[in-house]
Every structure is written in C-alpha cells, then in structure tokens.
Amino acid sequence: MVCTVNDLQQWKDFPKGLKVLLLEGDAASAAEIKPKLEAMDYNVSAFCDENEALSAISSRSESFHIAIVEVNINSGQGGFKFLENAKDLPTISLGKSGKFDFKRSLPEHHDEMHSVEFLHKPLSEEKLRNIWQHVVHKAFNASASVMSESLKPVKESVVSMLQLQTDNEQQESTYTDDDPDPGSDKYPAPSTPQLNQGSRLMDDGDCQEQTNCSTEKESGEHDGEGESKSVETTCGNLNFESNNTNEPMNTEKTLVKNLREDSRDGNHDSSVYKHTNDKVLSSDDGNTKSSNKVDSCTLKAHRKKMKVDWTPELHKKFVKAVEQLGLDQAIPSRILDLMKVEGLTRHNVASHLQKYRMHKRQILPKEEGRKWLNQRDQMQRSYCLQQRPIMAFPPPNHSNHTLSPAPIYPMWRQSGGQAAAMPVWGPPGYPLWHPTESWHWKPLPGLQMHADAWGCPVLPPPQAPLPCFSYPLNVPGMHHTSAVDYKSIMPQSSLDLHLAEEVVDKVVKEAISKPWLPLPLGLKPPSTDSVLAELSRKGISTFPPCSKGS
C-alpha cells in the first residue's frame, strides 16, 4: 500500500527499489519506458491491459508504491478505470501527446482526485526519476490525516513543491550512494540566468525557522507529539529541490507557511497561510529556480509565529486593499478583511502598514513637490490623462535634472491626519513609477518586478475608481473651500523650499493656495466631473449645483 512516513524513514536507499506499476496503452511504449525506470533502480511492473493492472493492485496492492498510467481520452477506457480504483496509489497520469492540455480534457473528477501529476508523453528522464517524490507526498498525506490538522501545512507544502517538480539534476543518473536525500544541494538548480534573481530570501526565513524549530524541540517542552516528531525527522531528511520549468500548473508557486496567532488569541483556525488564491505565498515571484525545502520548521510553525513573507503578490494585495479602502480608512483590520488572506493576522498587516506608510511618507512628499514641476514629463498615456489632460506642455526630450523621469500623477491628497498615503497608479503595461528614491523593497538589483511592489501600479479598483488628480478643488460654487484648507492639505509644498527647486515649489505653492488664479504652467484645473466624483466618493453629496466647465 502506500508508503508511510516511517517506511520512508527506514527505507535505506530510497527511492531505489521503488515499485512502480506501469500501465501503458501499447506494449511498445511500455517497453520504452520500463527500462528507463529500471535504470533508475525502480522496480517496474508493466501492464498493457487495464484489467490486469487492476487485478494486480487489488491482489497485492501493497506491493506498489506508485503507478504511472497512460490515459487515453479518446478511447473510452483508457486508464480511467484504473485511476478510479487505484486511489490509494499515488498515480501519475500520462498523456499521449504533449500538444494539448490533456489534463483539462479529462473528466472533471479525474482532475486532482486521482492523479498526483500529469505528464505528457515524451517523458524526460528527470520526470521519471522524480516520481519518487509523489510517494513521499502520499506518505505525508497519509500521516497528515492521521495526525493533527496542524500538519496540513506540511502536506501542502509538499504538494506545492511537487507541483514545481521538473527537469533538474540531469547530471547524476541515480541517487545511488545511499544518499537518502535526493534533493540536496548537490543538484544545483539549472535555472535560467535571468530567472535567478527571482530566488529570494525565503531560504533565510526557512533557515531561521529551522533554527527555531530545533531549538524549540530540544527544549522538548512539547506535547508528546510522537508522530509529529517522526515526521519532522523525515522532513529533515528530505530536502527536495525542484525547479519549475514546466507549464506553470496554474498554481502560483507556493511554499506554504503557516502562522498562528499567539496563544492568547486562542485563534486556532489561523494556522495556515494558504488558500488557493489567497495564500501567503512565498516565492520567487513567479519565477523559478525555487529551492523548496520541506523542513521541520514548517511543522513547527504551528507553535511559533511565522514570519510573513511579503512577496510582491502579497504586497500587491495589500496595496490594492489599501487603495480600495481609500487610504484614510486603511486600517489594519479592514485591510486584513479585504485581503482575505487566510492566516494573515492583523498584526502582520499592521506591521506591514507601518512600514508602508513610512515609506510613502518618506518618498512621496518629495515626489509630490516635484510633480508639479514635473508635469511636463507625464505622458499622455496616463490613465488620468485619458480622462483629463493635465498638462499643457508637450513631452520634452528628457529631463536630465533630478526630476523623476517617471510620470507621476497628482493624486488625491487626503487631509485627515498624518498618513496621507496615496495611490499612484498608471495604465497597465506601462512601467511607470520608478520610485526615484525607491525604497528597496526587494533589493535585488535589476529585478524590475519589484518596482511595483510598493509601486502602486495597482489599477484602481473598478468598484471604487479614484479620481487621479489632486489639484485642490476649486469648483464654481465651492468657494467656501478656503486657501487655509489647502495649506493643511498640502503642507509638503514647503518642504523643499530650501532646495534648488524652491522656485518651482513656490509656483506650486501659489497655485495651490490661490486656486482662483489662473493656473501657471499650463495646468488646468480638474474638471467638475472629477471633482464631483471625488466628493461623492467621500460621501459629500450636499453641494451646490455647479455649472459645467470652468
């Protein structure tokens, strides 16, 4: 039957001797694959007849560790029956052609249910070799169900890990030398150069955790989790390293971490950082070369709080939530709600928010100050522009002075107090916003993808599009808005007065504080429409009707 964790532990030179059932449509391909598997020291039983295979597993099911089954979508019985009946076995489905996504063509219930993986026919050696990982996975699966819920994370990390599995480690043909650690570092990841940068600090985190774990373990003050112990050990021995070069099985790569509120919260449901879409993923931001390690820490996690890995994805969610909330209302709890990331705690968010705000405060005022002067730079592609041309100047060649070359859009400034964070976004596909004084979110040089980390090119949520100007409103009929207000609203214009830009700032300031005057620099006031939209967004609906146009 299925391998247990213990089995694995005791398995001397795993995966040598792994018993593989091969069910192939035709003898020819069976004859082709079988030797390959055998060359890897797998113990292969090949079948061409589904029923034979079935009776084989039913009569001595314990003698197989894994099955590789060719499924044939076109012919009614191509392997499905076997799949149905071999649920106990980790089963790899084999697709005839690599040309189409046969996985999708499978009857729904065959999806994840019965196969641990789907492979296309021209099988690479690596893929064949890696099948042992599914056995491991299954073992974890089983133990997880026996053990506490808290082990799920482990299982899941293994799962996701396995999904990443791919072509690596071609070099050695076998794992031989009784090394029970087939995934260890001696198989360096052949990742694509440009992808390398994607690999991130996860490892640090893991290591750190690992440290924690062992420490904690040694202190031994633990509930006698005998089982978990054994798994831990096993985990420790199994360091998978896999690379993702495959069709990215739609899944974002995830290395699941789990979190938990501290004991006083008594919040037990929070443990796992994962949820299909809403998981705290760690990871190489969609990159590759992930060196995933399943370590004891993952287990431990259910005791200790784990660090949240604020990946760009996660951060994006965060930013999106913040923007959706409208900045001034962006408080941890609400953000948390919006993010809908399981396992994430308010604390986590708060902490992140703190950083986020600091960042914004640090860089935005400057940007803001320059914006006005910088307008010449903002290009036409601006999202804002499509609604309202702001700039009267034609785009210049290049501002080679200090000005940020990136288009910055005047944003709505929120009075309300300190943190006047503001979204900066732009049209999709435009590499706007290079945070000039970019806070190195992920200081990987050249890793542009992080530009949007704090970056904000998060598009305005369709539900609550924000107007994208911040020019102080001066609408006919709204004259009660005083210049004093503007000052409090945009105090930053005085910040840089002592700098070289002081002249510019002056102009800006003036424009801000005297909205009734004609705008300098060809600036146009915001349209009434935009103003109204913003007002209504802010719940102000009682304003005198005003005439269109300015």
Next chain:
DNA sequence: ACTCTAATAT
C-alpha cells in the same frame, strides 16, 4: 478594543 508610533527583538 483598536489604531498608531516608536523602539526593540528576532
């Protein structure tokens, strides 16, 4: 009870 901030710990 929650948020914010700063300081400090990991």
Next chain:
DNA sequence: AATATTAGAG
C-alpha cells in the same frame, strides 16, 4: 534586512 513584538498613547 525584513518582520515581529512590545509598549505607551490616543
């Protein structure tokens, strides 16, 4: 270096 944790204040 990035997060978490803590503490004090609002």
